[in-house]
Amino acid sequence: MATEKNQACLLYGAGDARFEEIAVPSLEDNPRDVLIRIAYTGVCGSDVHFWAHGGINEMVRPGYPVTLGHEASGVVASVGSAVTNVKVGDRVAIEPGFPCCHCSFCLAGKYNLCPDMTFAASPGPGDVVHGTLATLFRLPGDFCYKVPDDLGLDEGVIFEPLAVAVHGLRLAKLKPGQDVIVLGAGPVGLLSCAVAREFGAGRIIAVDLNEDRLAFAENELGMSTYKFNTAKSVEENAADLTAEQHLQEGADVIVEATGVASCVQTGIELIKRGGSYVQVGLGKKMVEFPLVVMSEKEITVRGCFRYGPGDFALASNLVSRGKIPLKRFISKVFPFRQAPDAWEAARKGQGVKMLIQVDGSQT
Numbered sequence: 358m359a360t361e362k363n364q365a366c367l368l369y370g371a372g373d374a375r376f377e378e379i380a381v382p383s384l385e386d387n388p389r390d391v392l393i394r395i396a397y398t399g400v401c402g403s404d405v406h407f408w409a410h411g412g413i414n415e416m417v418r419p420g421y422p423v424t425l426g427h428e429a430s431g432v433v434a435s436v437g438s439a440v441t442n443v444k445v446g447d448r449v450a451i452e453p454g455f456p457c458c459h460c461s462f463c464l465a466g467k468y469n470l471c472p473d474m475t476f477a478a479s480p481g482p483g484d485v486v487h488g489t490l491a492t493l494f495r496l497p498g499d500f501c502y503k504v505p506d507d508l509g510l511d512e513g514v515i516f517e518p519l520a521v522a523v524h525g526l527r528l529a530k531l532k533p534g535q536d537v538i539v540l541g542a543g544p545v546g547l548l549s550c551a552v553a554r555e556f557g558a559g560r561i562i563a564v565d566l567n568e569d570r571l572a573f574a575e576n577e578l579g580m581s582t583y584k585f586n587t588a589k590s591v592e593e594n595a596a597d598l599t600a601e602q603h604l605q606e607g608a609d610v611i612v613e614a615t616g617v618a619s620c621v622q623t624g625i626e627l628i629k630r631g632g633s634y635v636q637v638g639l640g641k642k643m644v645e646f647p648l649v650v651m652s653e654k655e656i657t658v659r660g661c662f663r664y665g666p667g668d669f670a671l672a673s674n675l676v677s678r679g680k681i682p683l684k685r686f687i688s689k690v691f692p693f694r695q696a697p698d699a700w701e702a703a704r705k706g707q708g709v710k711m712l713i714q715v716d717g718s719q720t
Contacts, residue, residue, distance in 0.1 A: 365491035366696045367422035371411035374697050379424070379487065382495035388439035391498045393451060396510040396719035397690070398489045399428030399517065400703045400711040402543065407478075408700040413639075417480045425696075427453035427477040429489035430504060430513030432719055440498035450516035452500040452669050453477035453489065469524075469665040490696060490713060502669055505677045509720055511690065512676075512683035514712055515548075519672040519681060520664040522548035525637040526556055527668070528659045529610045533557030536604060540624050541614035541638055542570035542582075544686060544710045549612045549637065550580050555680050558610070562602055564620070567706055577685045591619055595626035608632065616640020622647055630654045637661045686710045692717070 365379045384390050404425050406413045417423055433447045443449060456463045456471035463471050477496075478488030488494075504513040522545055531537065537553045539546050542565035553561050562581045563574040574580040583598045599607060607629035613621055616638035625647045628634055634656055651658060675681050688708025691699040699711045 361493065363491055363493045364693075365424045365487065366426075366693070368407055368411075368417055368425055369422045370417050370419075371407075371409060374408070375422070376694060379491065381493055384435060384437045384495070387495070388437040389497050389499070390437045390495050391433055391440055391443060391501060392435040393429075393431040393449065393494045393496070393501070394434040394719065395429050395431040395489050395491060395494055395715040397430050397514045398426035398713045398715055399514040400699050400713065401428055401518070402703070403427075404478075405700055405704045408697065409704060412480060415480050415482065421481065421485050423478055423480045423485050424487035424489075424491050425478045426488035426490035426713070428514050428517040429453065429477075429494065430510040430516070431494070431716070432510075433501070434493065436498060443498050443501050443503065447501075448504045448510055448513070449501040450504055450513035450669075450673070451489070451494070451496060452502070452520070452664070453496070453517065454663065455497050455500050466666050469663045490693075490715065492715065502673045508676065508683065511687055511712055511714075511720070515544075515681075515683040515686055515710065516669065516672055516676065518544045518710075519548050519552070519676070519683075520668040521545050521637065521661075522552045523672050523675075524664040524668045525549055525612055525614075525635050525661045526552045527671075528661055529612065529633045529635045531556045531558060531610050531633075534559045535609035536560045536562075536629075537610045537612065538562045538564060538598075538608040538624070538627055539612045539614060540564045540620040541617075542567060542574050543614060545637060546612070546614035547574060547578065547686065547709060548681070549614060550574060550578055551681050552675070553610075553612070554578075555675055560602065560604075562598070562608070564598070564623075570706075570709065573685075573709055577682065585620070585623070587619075591622045591626055595623055598627065606630070611635070612637055614638045616644075618644035625650050625654075625656075628654060628656050631656065633657045633659070635659045635661050687712055690714050
């Protein structure tokens with residue numbers, strides 16, 4: 358690997374992406390790490406925020422550019438001396454964040470809440486953590502998941518958002534036969550619909566403004582849908598949906614996958630008394646929340662952050678059994694040098710999932 362070059366797409370600020378060479382990560386002092394030759398990187402909503410605004414809560418700092426990307430797959434290029442679960446040449450999907458493994462949260466089995474989490478494409482404060490939009494990416498071998506032989510590495514990218522959906526539905530404690538409403542038909546919302554079906558849900562209803570994504574939910578996943586009407590109030594939309602879907606008492610489970618205030622409010626209106634509401638989508642720090650309705654219905658409200666122990670493994674298991682049609686979620690693959698075009702396409706709401714092919718020799 359001494360002569361290997363690591364080409365990366367670096368973001369210097371909003372709208373300022375540059376293709377440069379960065380250092381090849383070393384395994385010398387990291388015997389449990391592996392080096393992955395990245396094949397594909399997916400476009401997430403957070404990438405779009407970084408491209409459009411220079412960051413979300415943490416902004417790209419002047420002089421400290423960051424490589425974007427955290428949904429990724431590739432081929433193991435090198436392994437540390439203590440790695441036993443993967444070998445050179447294995448095709449893998451990656452879990453892009455790894456915890457300290459020593460804090461109270463890690464020891465309690467909640468490593469996604471680790472305050473010292475190292476997560477791909479983090480601009481700081483502190484050291485910049487580069488993401489997966491590069492030739493080579495390093496992470497612990499324990500956070501690599503083999504892609505089944507009958508799947509392409511492009512499909513392996515979807516493991517990450519699928520793990521988010523799995524985590525959200527596990528938090529909801531969905532019981533077989535319960536009705537589920539998913540607010541937001543983006544990639545995570547649509548995957549949440551698919552996971553809810555595999556968890557045994559009764560009726561599953563996807564809600565969105567985007568007609569193409571609602572058509573995908575209907576035609577590709579077999580879900581019921583409702584188009585949110587921005588000209589109507591939250592209460593009117595909730596009343597129309599419950600009437601259309603014959604949900605007299607509301608839904609047992611609400612998965613909110615947008616972070617938009619009106620959708621949050623609609624979700625609380627739609628939920629059945631004693632139901633379960635999970636906030637998967639991240640939006641503004643503060644939204645107007647229907648506190649009284651929440652209390653009167655005595656619902657369970659859960660936050661949801663990324664994924665925790667077992668979520669990637671369960672996502673991988675669902676995929677290996679052919680339960681989630683990953684290929685159908687991929688709308689377009691952009692060449693590496695056209696990464697900004699992929700971000701723009703996602704920003705405009707085109708398709709479902711955009712991918713960037715980093716290494717064209719791997720599939």
